[in-house]
């Protein structure tokens with residue numbers, strides 16, 4: 001296992017556990033962290049999602065990621 005040398009926040013793909021590169025806003029509302037997807041899973045995700053709307057993973061932690069820590073709807 002290699003350690004990343006930068007401080008990019010590590011976000012795992014909610015589908016395969018790989019390194020996520022984007023997040024689907026639709027799923028972010030419904031499923032929270034499962035909305036994070038790698039490139040391969042994002043492709044497959046479009047079959048499951050009513051309205052795929054992706055945001056890229058933001059490199060700077062200071063850039064506003066207002067929805068990221070939002071609480072998923074629980075029941």
Ligand SMILES: [Zn+2]
Pocket residue numbers: 013014015016017018037038039040041042
């Ligand atoms: Zn994946």
Ligand SMILES: [Zn+2]
Pocket residue numbers: 024025026027045049050051052053
């Ligand atoms: Zn989606």
